[in-house]
Amino acid sequence: MKKSVVAGLLLATVCATAAMAGVIEDRQAIMKDFNTASRTLNGMAQGTVPFDQAAAKVQLQLIVDGSAKLPTLFPAGSDQSTDTVKTLALPAVWSDTPGFTAAAAKISADAKAAMAATDAASFKVAFQAVQGDCGGCHRTYRAAPPRPAGAPGGGPGGGPGRGPAQ
Numbered sequence: 001m002k003k004s005v006v007a008g009l010l011l012a013t014v015c016a017t018a019a020m021a022g023v024i025e026d027r028q029a030i031m032k033d034f035n036t037a038s039r040t041l042n043g044m045a046q047g048t049v050p051f052d053q054a055a056a057k058v059q060l061q062l063i064v065d066g067s068a069k070l071p072t073l074f075p076a077g078s079d080q081s082t083d084t085v086k087t088l089a090l091p092a093v094w095s096d097t098p099g100f101t102a103a104a105a106k107i108s109a110d111a112k113a114a115m116a117a118t119d120a121a122s123f124k125v126a127f128q129a130v131q132g133d134c135g136g137c138h139r140t141y142r143a144a145p146p147r148p149a150g151a152p153g154g155g156p157g158g159g160p161g162r163g164p165a166q
């Protein structure tokens with residue numbers, strides 16, 4: 001009896017840790033999608049890729065969908081890195097949940113607004129707001145990521161989410 005209780009508790013702990021690693025990976029996967037979307041959108045904003053409203057909308061929709069999920073992906077206890085996954089989320093996510101939720105809502109609203117842009121010039125302005133939201137949230141709610149050696153300003157996950165300007 002006692003043994004099975006201990007075994008059950010152990011199992012519960014293992015499951016909880018696995019669940020936390022899963023939720024951390026889920027939110028980091030959304031961020032990686034944000035990063036990929038931002039690169040494409042930034043190309044259009046900079047004029048290195050021709051502006052294409054339909055293509056921009058697809059990427060902006062990824063940001064809208066991802067930001068809707070964000071508030072559910074930071075449950076209590078997921079502020080700690082696990083053996084397998086390291087989180088850079090700062091305690092402010094949990095101490096200032098309304099602010100964090102508002103930051104997620106803001107990028108969604110700005111991405112929706114950018115969808116309405118029909119020409120390159122207005123898209124550029126609208127997308128700047130979206131990009132500003134990445135850095136705006138990271139400054140308060142994410143610890144600065146370590147910079148990989150030999151890749152100043154970049155590395156995996158580089159781009160608008162990183163760098164001193166953010």
Ligand code: HEC
Nearest residue numbers: 028031034035038087088089103104107134137142157161
């Ligand atoms: C509402 C807040 C918020 C917004 C908006 C936001 N991020 Fe993040 N981002 C975070 C947090 C918090 C983390 C750390 C997650 C973790 O490690 O658990 C993060 C992590 C990341 C990472 C690292 C992911 C990894 O593999 O560990 C990248 C890249 C990133 N964000 C890119 C972006 C880009 C690009 C945008 C804008 C299009 C953006 N983020 C908008 C909060 C945000």
